[in-house]
Structures are given as structure tokens and as C-alpha cells.
Amino acid sequence: SQTIHQWPATLVQPVGSPLSLECTVEGTSNPNLYWYRQAAGRGLQLLFYSVGIGQISSEVPQNLSASRPQDRQFILSSKKLLLSDSGFYLCAWSHGQGYEQYFGPGTRLTVT
Amino acid sequence: QQQVKQSPQSLIVQKGGISIINCAYENTAFDYFPWYQQFPGKGPALLIAIRPDVSEKKEGRFTISFNKSAKQFSLHIMDSQPGDSATYFCAVFSGGGQNFVFGPGTRLSVLP
Numbered sequence: 001s002q003t004i005h006q007w008p009a010t011l012v013q014p015v016g017s018p019l020s021l022e023c024t025v026e027g028t029s030n031p032n033l034y035w036y037r038q039a040a041g042r043g044l045q046l047l048f049y050s051v052g053i054g055q056i057s058s059e060v061p062q063n064l065s066a067s068r069p070q071d072r073q074f075i076l077s078s079k080k081l082l083l084s085d086s087g088f089y090l091c092a093w094s095h096g097q098g099y100e101q102y103f104g105p106g107t108r109l110t111v112t
Numbered sequence: 113q114q115q116v117k118q119s120p121q122s123l124i125v126q127k128g129g130i131s132i133i134n135c136a137y138e139n140t141a142f143d144y145f146p147w148y149q150q151f152p153g154k155g156p157a158l159l160i161a162i163r164p165d166v167s168e169k170k171e172g173r174f175t176i177s178f179n180k181s182a183k184q185f186s187l188h189i190m191d192s193q194p195g196d197s198a199t200y201f202c203a204v205f206s207g208g209g210q211n212f213v214f215g216p217g218t219r220l221s222v223l224p
Contacts, residue, residue: 042216043201043215100146102158106153
């Protein structure tokens, strides 16, 4: 069976500090991978998606970036965090030709 | 940008009652219509989904009703339970999953 992991689960970072969130998927190959951000009580904002290693599409211009160094690894990064980067970050995967998206447990980021 | 309208924004139902959440979309090209359930602090999970070739799909207490001509679909939760208290997101997909839009979410509270 497939599983998706995200870490860390929670993170408190000062403004201006760097960020690295990691997501890995097990039990499947060549998945589509997604990063979402969810503000408190709000909907899902798609940030990045990837259909293969090194292939990243950005949906929202911001100070965040994403990378996919391996088939089942997706990393969300920032060089300098802003207060507005606080939120609940969710990674998701889907089969290459599948509609269903499977979400990870999320990372709660608080920028102070 | 494609929009998906979801209503109501929040819903309070007594235990044993019926919860109804509605979703409306614009583009007739969408061909997969899921509902996701998200508990606080967790990632969303696929609850139930429907294709446009059927008008209704039932899984246990959860039913999707689909009206293709009106470009609307709804989630019905029968015999609502306090454990159903969560945020529910509708979504629309097309292109084998490459094109999708999530609704803004509905917060459901089921009172004991």
C-alpha cells in the first residue's frame, strides 16, 4: 500500500530564517506530487506541482520554491520566511493518470 | 481562472439529522467530482466521488447527487453524527487529473 510522509509535523521559525519541508511517498513510482498551503479556517491553495523529477510548476508567485530531487521526494523551501508564510502545509500525491489525490498529515508552520 | 462555489460556508446540524453541502462549477469539461473530508490538524481524505455518467452515488451514510445540466453536485450525510464534524471540500477534475479546482470548504458541526 502507498503511504505519504511529511516532516516536521510542526515548526516555529523566526521571520527571515530559511525553510525546508520534506515530503516522501512510499509504495508507488512516478507519482504526481503537490504542495498546498492552508491558512487557518481557509481552503486549499495549490503552490507547486510536479509530474516528474526536476519538473516543477508554480501556481502562485511567492518567496517559496520547490524541488524534486528524487522520484518520490518533494521539498518545499524558502530562503527568508515572511510572517505571511505561516500556515498548514500539505503534500499530496496522485497516480500519473489518476484523479484521486492523497494527502499527507501536514506541517504546521508558525513564523514569528 | 475556473471557480468552484461551495455552500454553505458553515453548517450546524443536530445528531441524526441530514447534512447537505452544495457545489457549483462552471466548466462542462470537468469529469470527476470528489468530496474530501478534513478533520482539524489532519490532511484531507477522499470521502466519495462521482463521474458525470451517473446522477447519484451512495456509500454508507454518504451520498453524492449530481446534476450535469445545472453543473452542480451535492453531498448528503444521512443520520449525521458528532464524528462527522469536519471541513468538507468539493473538487472538480478533468484531463486525467491534470486540471482541478478545489472548493473553499464547508465547516460542519454536528451537535450531540
